[in-house]
Amino acid sequence: MPAPALRQIVKACLKKCFQWYKTSAIILVNTLVLIVAVNVVLYYVFKIKDSSDEPAAPLPPVENPVFQKYGEAVVLQAYPDLRREEVEQLLYETWSTSLIYDPFTLFKEQPKTGKWVNVDRAGFRSIKGQGPWPPDPKNQNVFVFGGSTTFGYGIPDGDTIPSHLQEFLQDHWGPQVRVYNFGRGFYYSTQERILFEKLLGAGHVPDVAVFIDGINDSYWEDIQQDDRPTVFQDVLGQAFQGPPPVTTREVYRSLLTELPMARAANSVKRRLGLKENPQPKEPVSDEADPGEFGKVVREHYDQAWPLIVKRYYRNKQMVEGICRSFRVTPLFVWQPAPAYKYDLSHHVFAQQLWSFEHDPRTYVYPWVAKKVAERPEELTENFLWLADMQEQAKENLYVDQWHYKGKFCRQIAASIGSHLIEQQLLGATR
Numbered sequence: 001m002p003a004p005a006l007r008q009i010v011k012a013c014l015k016k017c018f019q020w021y022k023t024s025a026i027i028l029v030n031t032l033v034l035i036v037a038v039n040v041v042l043y044y045v046f047k048i049k050d051s052s053d054e055p056a057a058p059l060p061p062v063e064n065p066v067f068q069k070y071g072e073a074v075v076l077q078a079y080p081d082l083r084r085e086e087v088e089q090l091l092y093e094t095w096s097t098s099l100i101y102d103p104f105t106l107f108k109e110q111p112k113t114g115k116w117v118n119v120d121r122a123g124f125r126s127i128k129g130q131g132p133w134p135p136d137p138k139n140q141n142v143f144v145f146g147g148s149t150t151f152g153y154g155i156p157d158g159d160t161i162p163s164h165l166q167e168f169l170q171d172h173w174g175p176q177v178r179v180y181n182f183g184r185g186f187y188y189s190t191q192e193r194i195l196f197e198k199l200l201g202a203g204h205v206p207d208v209a210v211f212i213d214g215i216n217d218s219y220w221e222d223i224q225q226d227d228r229p230t231v232f233q234d235v236l237g238q239a240f241q242g243p244p245p246v247t248t249r250e251v252y253r254s255l256l257t258e259l260p261m262a263r264a265a266n267s268v269k270r271r272l273g274l275k276e277n278p279q280p281k282e283p284v285s286d287e288a289d290p291g292e293f294g295k296v297v298r299e300h301y302d303q304a305w306p307l308i309v310k311r312y313y314r315n316k317q318m319v320e321g322i323c324r325s326f327r328v329t330p331l332f333v334w335q336p337a338p339a340y341k342y343d344l345s346h347h348v349f350a351q352q353l354w355s356f357e358h359d360p361r362t363y364v365y366p367w368v369a370k371k372v373a374e375r376p377e378e379l380t381e382n383f384l385w386l387a388d389m390q391e392q393a394k395e396n397l398y399v400d401q402w403h404y405k406g407k408f409c410r411q412i413a414a415s416i417g418s419h420l421i422e423q424q425l426l427g428a429t430r
Contacts, residue, residue, distance in 0.1 A: 035261070038260075038261060039259055039260045039261055042260035042261060042263070042264050043260045045260075046260055046263060046264075064088050064091055064092065065095060066091045066095065066154075066400065067088075067091075070349055070400065072084075074348055074349065075087065075091075075399075075400075077348050077396070078154075078348055078349075078396060078398065078399040078400070078405060079399070089114075089115060089116065090115075090116040090117070090154070090155075090156065091154065093112070093114040093115070093116050093117040094116075094117055094153050094154055095153075097110045097112055098110065099185065099186075099232075102123075103198075104194050104198060105184075105187070105191045105194050105195050105198070106191070106229060106232055106236065107184075107186075107232055108123055108184055109123075109125065109151065109184050109185065116156040116157065117156070117157065118157055120133065123182060123184075123195075124180045124181050124182050125151055125152065125157065125160065125162075125181040125183065126157050126181075127157055127158065127160060127162050127163035127166060127179060127180075127181055128157065128158035128163045128166070128167065129166060129167075129170075131166075131178030131179070131180065132178075133180075134203075134204055135178060135180070135204060135206065136178070138176070139176045139177065139178045140169075140173075140174065140176050140177045140178070140207050140208070140426055140427060141178050141179075141180070141206040141207050141208075142162075142165070142166075142169070142177065142178070142179045142180070142206060142207065142208045142209075142210060143179075143180050143182055143196070143199065143206040143208070143209045143210070144161065144162040144165065144179060144180065144181055144182060144183065144210045144212065145182050145183065145187070145192040145195060145196060145209065145210065145211045145212070146161075146182075146183040146184075146187065146192065146211065146212035146213060146335070147183060147184065147185065147186060147187045147188065147212075147213075147215060147216040148183065148184070148185040148186065148187075148402070148403060149161075149183070149212070149215060149335060149402065149403055149404055150162070150181065150182075150183025150212045151181065151183035151184055151185060152181070152183065152403070152404075152409065153185065153399075153400075153403045154399035154400055154403045155399060155403070155404070155405065155406050155409065156406070158406075159405075159406030159409055159410075160181055160183070160406075160409055161181075161183075161212065161404075161409045161412050161413045161416070162179045162180070162181035162183070162413075163179070163181070163409075163413075164406075164409055164410040164412075164413035164414070165179050165210075165413040165416055165417055166178065166179035167413075168413050168414050168417035168418075169417050169420070169421075169426070172417065172418075172421060173417075173420075173421055173426055177426070180206070182195060182199075183212070186216065186229065187216065188213065188216040188217045188229070189211065189213050189217050189311070189312050189315040189316070190227055190229075190311070190315055191229065192211055192213070192315075193315045193318055193319050193322075196209060196319060196322070197322065200322065200326055200328075205326050205327075205328060206328055207328065207329065207426070207427075208328065208329045208330075208331065208420065208425060208426060209319070209323065209328050209329070209330050209331070210330075210331045210333060210416060211316075211319065211330065211331070211332050211333065212333045212335050213312065213332070213333070213334065213335065214334045214335040214336075214337060214365070214368075214387060215335060215337050215402065217308060217311070217312050217364075218308060218337075218364035218365065227311055308364060309364065309367065309368060309371075316332055316383075319332075320382070329382075329425045329426075330382055331382050331383075331384060331416070331419070331420065331425060332382060332383045332384065333383075333384045333386055333416060334368060334372075334383070334384070334385050334386060334387050335386060335387065335412070336386055336387055336388075336389055336390045336397075336404075336408075336412070337365060337387065337402075338397075338398060338401065338402065339362045339365070340362065340365040340366070340387055340388070341387065341388045341390065341391040342390045342391070342393065342397070343393070343394070346393065346394060346395055346396050346397075347396060347397075347398060348396045348398065349398060349400055349401045365387055368387070369385070369387065369388070372385045381423055382423075382425075384415070384416065384419050386412060386415055386416075389411065389412070389415060390408070
């Protein structure tokens, strides 16, 4: 092809490309200008609308979350002596306030004052006939440590294990006994040991220290194998490491959803009855094999339970050493759990607890029972096995899936108090 002809073809192509670029640029700029203009107009429209709208009517009260989870009729069966309004207030006081940060133990129950649930600023829950703080050394002072079952989630102050324990000991040993409830939600033996050390370090030395454990110490999903409670770990980790990086996609999504045009589009969707940002759902299979799931749990627990039990034993040994130094008498109680030797046909909340069959405590408790029967060196006279005390029970013992009713708390407290008196563990210190 001759050179002049080739130059003509190239010149014509460049001219077309320039015209295409010019046209595209004009369309793009006009589109951007239009988008900006529309958003500016909508911004002021929404601003005027928001300022002229009447204050929104107060939202109706949110239904009790415990009622939502189990059903109101089921929950009320666990409180035959209370009116519905009283049950709702009790559950509100139990679950309404969040845990707060506490040095070394990571978190604790928030101080509160209510009709049913009261938590002192010193860190203990009030009981019936609460003794003074700081404890009077002239009294026989008993500190009780444990998780939420010791704290008494879902029951009044006077129905907790520590409250019934004080009443039992005052009736059967002497009126000078004063019990302090240091049970806290989610706590297990490591956190209880640290809390005990903190109290001793602050000069609050009891005559007897009771540790009620078993349920929280047996659950591998809540306690890592390297002895870190998973509760609040992510939040506290972010406080030092910073929040996780935000992806570009998340930035774009946030910008798009905050644009006035996006708000207008969502308003149109609502008027048309369409859902905002519908999320595709994966089909849920109803053919899951519980036997296969149980096999996985058993295989995991074959490796996990020795670590769990060894951790408990080590915490027990450390507490015993500390108690010898401070002349405190310790008592370690292995508590009842609904997954072990309890006829679940009497459990009001059993229908919501299909996973009990595969609950980790189902594997840990029998092994500890075997060790108790063998009476190893780790389990001496200061260990009290109460896990099977509900074996013959023919009634509901729980106010939800885990937490004891007041009547059962009284039975547990009587067993602890009887052991303390029979073994002459009261009045044997300082």
